[in-house]
Amino acid sequence: MSQADEPIIWISGDKAGLGPFSGKLVDCYWRWEQDPAALIGYGRQTPDSLDNRREGYQHQARGTDDQLRFTVYDLTTATPTPVGTTAVLIDHHVRTGEFIIQLGPGFRGKGLGTEATRLTLDYAFHVTALKCVHLSVLSPNVNAISAYERAGFRRIGERRDSGYWLGQRVNETLMDAVPADFRGPSAVRHLVETH
16 A cells, blocks of 8 residues: 555544545445445435435535534554544534434444544544534434443433334434533544644
């Protein structure tokens, strides 16, 4: 692998790292998003075309002031492997953001999502200076809710009958995280203080 091909990792944990959102990986992003488990998890009923996803990437790449977007890498492999994405869609007026994550099939259930979520919160609080990061998740998605809680999110309520899970109307669990609740060491602080 040449130096130009090596992935860029900006912030690392034990298992996962975050690097730039990349046009070279759009086809991977699209494949992960079209996985039936991902579609059900997001409450979507229809897949997206690759052409539409490529066009969507162009729009996302231009709007970088209103979003954090990262590629998630598995650092437990010989070479860091792209496995998913995280995003925070920012509302600058109130210094908050909505969190979104996706991991490709085969990469879930290994702690990568929890660590990538925590690293994204670390960046959002310590670099972007957000005061709150929130999300909504379909209530039957108990594995995701548990991972979000391990990463530092708290349940704050439910929105009733607002989504679909396997064709059935379900509630959404609302969660948030704030800087005061950020537990443990900060990878961002470590980077700044050791350089």
